[in-house]
Ligand SMILES: [Zn+2]
């Protein structure tokens with residue numbers, strides 16, 4: 001096991017001096033996690049260690065929270081909530097960076113829904129060409145902040161689809177990876193720039209570019225414009241008054257925005273989610289930085305985009321009854337299919353979700369009654385798989401022993417390993433898990 005620690009190993013962290021966030025005209029500023037990775041590289045430690053030392057006053061006490069952020073939710077460091085606030089304030093105290101908050105989406109705190117559900121990509125998205133450009137320029141790879149939102153799917157410089165899986169092991173990457181190199185897979189070390197360009201369907205490119213540019217412009221203008229939901233709702237009210245003759249239903253029909261949403265935001269009592277907000281701004285064809293800013297906005301109904309190709313608000317979409325019925329039938333069919341289908345994952349829930357173009361949240365909302373049966377079936381399949389791998393293991397060892405006997409060798413662990421016919425785990429028992437102090441000692445393993 002490799003343990004990476006802060007070097008030099010003194011309890012106080014060296015002050016981070018002489019670092020400025022990287023930024024460029026085309027890609028804007030980098031994200032906070034990207035900066036933390038570079039700091040970690042310079043301090044020869046793991047990014048999560050550095051983040052822990054930076055953000056936690058008491059590492060041992062807050063280990064659970066930090067582990068959660070590090071292991072599955074590192075996108076929160078770049079988001080608009082408390083985690084981002086805390087990280088940027090800590091960095092401000094510890095470094096000479098004047099405004100670390102501009103590497104996060106804290107500027108949206110007064111505009112978008114604070115829960116920030118489905119706001120940022122949970123896993124890291126990157127453009128391999130941009131990483132390659134950084135490498136050629138001899139600087140560590142960095143992630144621009146605009147790659148973060150779930151609405152950004154293309155690189156504005158190269159106009160290629162952002163990637164999110166390792167080309168070698170197909171695993172997804174975290175925003176705070178295990179090692180401080182963003183351009184190498186944190187699990188297998190493969191070069192993440194080796195996939196080449198992923199071109200996007202031409203008819204979708206314009207829309208994807210619109211959303212990516214919108215996010216980028218919003219980030220760039222955060223220091224000049226105050227973004228707020230009051231501005232957003234007052235601009236919407238104006239649009240409804242001018243183009244819908246003051247009638248919400250009429251305006252809703254015109255633009256395809258849900259009337260209930262318009263009503264809520266108009267009262268400024270509820271904040272739009274990020275995808276709602278981007279969806280509205282795209283339909284009205286006004287850059288997101290303008291529609292949430294304080295200066296007057298001009299709406300042009302001839303340029304409204306009422307039928308977007310990309311369905312942004314997938315998570316909150318209500319499905320038509322017929323589609324729900326069809327999906328339910330497909331799930332029922334999967335539930336009734338023989339256990340082999342489950343064991344070898346010939347068809348999975350995710351295949352069905354993909355087929356019907358519904359997201360997991362919609363599945364959870366509409367089919368909660370099936371959960372119990374699904375988990376039962378999954379457990380059963382896992383048992384089957386266990387049985388199969390046990391049988392295969394016994395078979396491997398058996399044939400290796402026969403082979404050794406034919407060569408007049410004793411079937412020792414070393415000889416078995418050297419025969420190359422068995423896996424190491426077949427002959428070496430798995431290491432016992434370390435028990436927490438004070439936990440009850442269970443009987444000796446079988
Ligand atoms: Zn790029």
Ligand SMILES: [Zn+2]
Nearest residue numbers: 166169185188
């Ligand atoms: Zn990999």
